[in-house]
Amino acid sequence: MKIEAADVIKGLPTQFFSTLVRKVGKVAEAGHDIINLGQGNPDQPTPAHIVEAAQKAVADPLHHKYPPFQGRIELKEAVAEWYKNEFQVTLDPGREVAIVFGGKTGLIEVSQCLLNPGDICLVPDPGYPDYWSGVAMAGGRMSFMPLLKENQFLPDFSKIPSKELGKAKLMFLNYPNNPTATTAPLSFFENTVRFAKENNIVICHDFAYGKIGFDGQKPASFLQAEGAKEVGVEVYTLSKTYNMAGWRVGFVIGNEEVVRLINLLQDHLFVSLFGAVQMASAHALTASQDCVRELVGIYEKRRNVFFDGLRQIGWHAEPSQGSFFGWLPVPEGFTSVSLADYLLEHAHLVVAPGVGFGDHGEGYVRVGLLTTEQRLEEAVARIDALKLFR
Template structure:
């Protein structure tokens, strides 16, 4: 009998690095599996559980890529930190939208999507023994970056009675002594809360006093309702001294699959991000950079139209919620809604019930942290008609 051990006498075993066992569970992957199982069984599932924009990228951006793809210059390696014209476009957009002045060369880094930057900053700033302050509930990929860095997390509860803003005075002194990095995210995923200018003033002061770097995740920065534009962390004097902001084209221009984002702010952090990326990547395909620059510098009517669409969807959705007695606060920003579960149920039980009985997928709040329990997150990422239909299906379960 042939020995398949190549004569070594023992089976070859893959021994991964210990950090691979520290990575958090990707609970969205299970959500997708559960939805696919219902679809495979022949059910019409209305999937409100994910955060993937449902509209196409505006045609003028697509056309720019089509033309740029034929440019031989872009068939070569891009400059390691990206083309200057794209960094200049990002700086221009921040000046026009938020009156923030940025040096394109030293205060803007091009990222392979916002998620990449959110992982990188933990690896850049943290090591074993350090603490990262993380919102709870919050975006689970913050946890991934901290795990890869070997550091620890301390959670900042986001509660309704505190407007889903962290209470810095509640953080223990022994935690602050070891804290080096803090994640913030407004408009917020999952709660959809927005942050006022005064909160960021407080944040800058808190960061300076405690020597904590701020990572502001501004992924939904373009999406504000009722005539209110979300506030950028970088608008506050002193913000660039203590941190950076992450901005993505994924939500603003329906470019989630294009993987274009930026880190903006503190020069030393931008230098470190570029240094890390020099060792891992050569920058984005030049044609995509050209299209991204067109998105940022062209007329912004497509963004206004998109925000109007989400606001209209929000209004239609909450009209239906009122009809079935499901009481919740309408979001002021993002394309998410944060809804309480019925009494006597937890968020996983409720989400499972909705999927199996109403064929409506929602994200259980516990997947975003302990303080997410008691809520579910839904995305306004389908038509008004389908959003209304989803609520009507839920209403037939007589849970409210």
């Protein structure tokens, strides 16, 4: 019997980074010491007090049963309290907070809830590839918004073709940005709200790195802009803020109708997260936030060590403003892929080619500051030994 894949599966974008993983695997199998800066997986453990809260909740028979379909109110209330404390944003826990299985799931579900086949979604280029996956699953089309250095890696809405703009229903944004590691001022989000109202476009802001800002600067939430909840939602995850990537806890927050649609879709897919995980997540949001400040301090020290080292060897790159990534211009004579291959082969160093994040990512590679300062110093030393900048 021949099994034929559905058209929606056939239409999924190719996973660019699966090729990178295979290349790295071959070098690792040869026994080389690899420094992997190509990933986005937090390297620190979940704080002990969150783990302890989960252990206590696991022992509670209440959580051995199905949780409420749309999530526990304790967690939704904790999200609302956290947003009020951190960003002075007021949320209705019952109507403006949807619990999702990690931020990635929320981002994909937004497209599934809002796009019909043929509808246009405005997508940043470079940007997180899973935006593409959600649009493809919904049968939508993408119109790419270039993120250029000369515009501080912010999209220029005036450059969106009018033909595309007239058919656009959804826009993805992401600051602090993956992969460019830049932040956006509140004034940009205020302009975004005006643009969305004028053009009847729903905004989905991916705020995965929302607590990771450097040099004393606190990243702005899209929801801080006046009128933001009228035009869109923000997707937040505990993965980066609390080193809870494997716990798969995220939220879609803001516009009441979009939240309702997310909950409706999930009613047909899931029975919410394991209750003990939800209660531990609520504890993470309402307990002391010292662990978050300490984590940001770790990333800032790593950023300083790495970028200072690059400057000393002649690789001139703008230090990251936020997130735990770095966005490095490719030296003359290389493409993003050829540089990544060269560093892997000759320095046993993994970086992510910028073109994997979109056509306008060409000319850059992304690094993840997800290893120790000592290993970052060693990475710089290995690059220096190749004499690429002499």
